[in-house]
Amino acid sequence: MxxxxxxxxxxxxxxxxxxxxxxxxxxxxxxxxxxxxxxxxxxxIDWAFLSSLPSRIPERAGILTAFVGTIWILILTAIIAIPIGISAGIYLEEYGKKSRMANLLEINISNLAGIPSIIYGLLGLEIFVRIMHLGNSLIAGALTLSLLILPIIIVATREAIKTVPKSIKEASFGMGATKWQTIRQITLPAAAGGILTGIILAISRAIGETAPLIVIGALAYVPFTPESPMDEFSVLPMQIFNWISRPQKGFAINAAAAIIILLAITFVMNGIAVYLRNRWQKKIRW
Amino acid sequence: MHILEANGINAYYGTNHVLKNINLQIKPHTITAFIGPSGCGKSTFLRMFNRMNDYIDGFRKEGEIIIEGNEIYNKQVRVEDLRKQVGMVFQKPNPFPKTIFENVVYGLTIRGEKDKKKLNEIAERSLRQAVLWDEVKDSLKKSALALSGGQQQRLCIARALAVEPSIILMDEPASSLDPISTAKIEELILQLKEKYSIVIVTHNMQQAGRISDNTAFFYMGELIEYDETSIIFTSPKHDKTQSYVTGRFG
The missing domain is CATH 1.20.5 (Single alpha-helices involved in coiled-coils or other helix-helix interfaces)
Structure with missing residues (x-):
């Protein structure tokens, strides 16, 4: 050799x-x-940890308020961001393709996805908290996080729509369907797997965000669980952040336990995303 | 009386002049074949009959197309209604990713038909007409994508028949199918002639010869010759037609 x-x-x-x-x-x-x-x-982690309010004493403190806050944020953000994101994605892909305006929008949306989340926090602080007088409420937080994840949902929607073959859209037009009927009956159901996956990944990103919520004034200590979208709130990442910065060793253990809960939520959501993607791929083979 | 009349048709993709002053009439209950080499404009012409070119950027046309007495590019014509009157079957089978039943009745459901009994009747009637009923009657709730290519194409024909058009346009409907499926489709087209007028684009000379009553030969955007199929294939008036049908070019 x-x-x-x-x-x-x-x-x-x-x-x-x-x-x-x-x-x-x-x-x-x-x-x-x-x-x-x-x-x-x-x-x-035990039932008491999940169902207790925050406390000065680490052994008595629980994540109830933060957990409920996270669920609220998750639901509100989904309600706000999903319809807007999907609609914008449909518009860009199916209607606004040719105009210069659409080109401009497209470049901007790609740029939006790259903006650091704290900048969204500042935007939310000015627009939702101050100008719209929503205060440091759940709805202000959800609106801010919606802005943050909208570009992700829009891009996922567009990519999913692109995978639907032109031939079946043509078939629908050929049957005399209008553009909206074709989108509603053919394109969206066929693209649903991809869109759903994008949505779940976007929302699981939203519930892990801390920086924009700190900026708009989400609290680390909330004595009661929020009961309406106008209430003050905390979320799990805020709670973790708060506990980590305390000197007592007991709070570090609490933070570790809360991290496990947060990761569990994220993993479950990602798992659902993978499951849905596989299921849809099996159902539709062109 | 003609069911379709094209007068002085010119068509352009941008600056590309793809159809040049075409005049053609089609009689009801006939099969008309459009033949010619690739890029001769026959598909573009076919797709004008149900305005499928409307979505193509830079498409422009002159002249008029009159179907059952109405100029179809007239502003008062709703393109959705025109496509109920003029159905289309495409080159590649393109069933929707829905059940077989939903595919067949798609043209009715998008027009707001909800009567379950009526939909069932129409689905059965259309599938029988497309000679597919016996193969799928027990699996109407199954996905159309599970069918074979030939079955999918017959399903697409059934889907077009369900809205009872008067004209059916077929753009090389058998070009992606095996010989046995092709034979079935041809047999089906011959049966459909009794109720519908059919215009078919084909690259297959034998197919045009076997099934059509009249044949139009297109070359470089011009309609070179249009006559009874037997004349086109045995004693055409133009040399170009003669060379093309005998396979000397194309």
Whole structure:
């Protein structure tokens, strides 16, 4: 075997291991973090932890207000962002394709997806909290997070619509369907899997956000669970942030337990997204 | 009396002049074949009859098309109504990702028909006309995408028949099918002639010869010759037609 061949073989083998290391790097770090969190926090999770109000004493404190706040935010954000996002995606893909205005909108929406979330927080503070006088309420928080995830939903909707073959849209027009009937009856059902996946990923991003909510004035300590969209609120990431910054060791354990709950919600939502995507792909094979 | 009359048709894609001063009449209850090499304008012409070119950027036309006495590009004509009158079957089978039943009655449900009994009757009648009923009568609730290519194309024909059009346009309906499915489609087209007028674009000379009553030969955007199919294939008046039908070019 010549020298050059040997060196090439070594390089080949070396790259395989370097590649493996790179692949595992992220996973291993995440696994170490998860295991650490689980060891610290799992023992703290019980019914009392889930159903108790916040407290100065770490052993009595619970995540009820933050958990309920997160659920409120999740539902309100979904109600606001889903119809607007899907409609905008449909418009851009099916109606506004040719105009210069649509081109301009398109570039802007791609840019919006890249704006740091704290900037959305400042926008929300000015528009929703101050100009619209919504205060540091659930609805102000949900509107701000809706802005944040709208570009994601719009882009997901457009991509999903693009996968629907032109031939079946033509078939629908050929039967005398109007544009809206074609969208409603043919395009949207066929694109539903992709749209739904995008929505779930967007919302699971929204419930993990902290920065924009800090800016609009979400509270870390809320003595009661919110009962209407106009109430003040806290959410799980805020609660975690608050507990982490306390000196007592008991709060660090609480934070670990709350992280487990937050991660569980996110994983479940991502799991649903994957399940729906697979199911739809199986149902529709062109 | 003609069911369809095209007078002085010119069509353009941008600056590309794709149809040049075409005049053509079609009699009811006949099968008319459009033949010609790729890019000769025959599909563009066919798609004008139900205004499917309306969505294409830069498409422009001159002249008039009169179907059952009405100029179809007239502003008063609703394109949705025109397409009920003039049905279309496409080159590739394109059933909707819905059940077989929903596919057949699509043209009725989008027009607000809700009467379950009526829909059932029409679905059965249309599927029988398309010679598909016996194959699918037990699986009407199954997805149309599970059918074979030939069955899908017959389903698309049934879907077009369900709204009882007077004209059915077919754009190379058998070009993506195997010989057995093709034979079934051809047999079906011949049966449909009794109730409908059919215009079919085809690349297959034998197919045009087997099923059509009249044949129009297009070349480079012009209608070179339009006559009875037997004349076009045995004693055409133009040399170009002669060369094309005998396979010397195309």
């Amino acid at each position: 010549s020298n050059a061949t040997r060196i090439n073989r070594i390089k080949d083998r070396a790259f395989k291991y370097i590649g493996l290391f790179c692949t595992l790097f992220g996973i291993i770090v995440l696994a170490i973090f998860l295991i650490d969190i689980l060891i610290k926090g799992i023992g703290r």
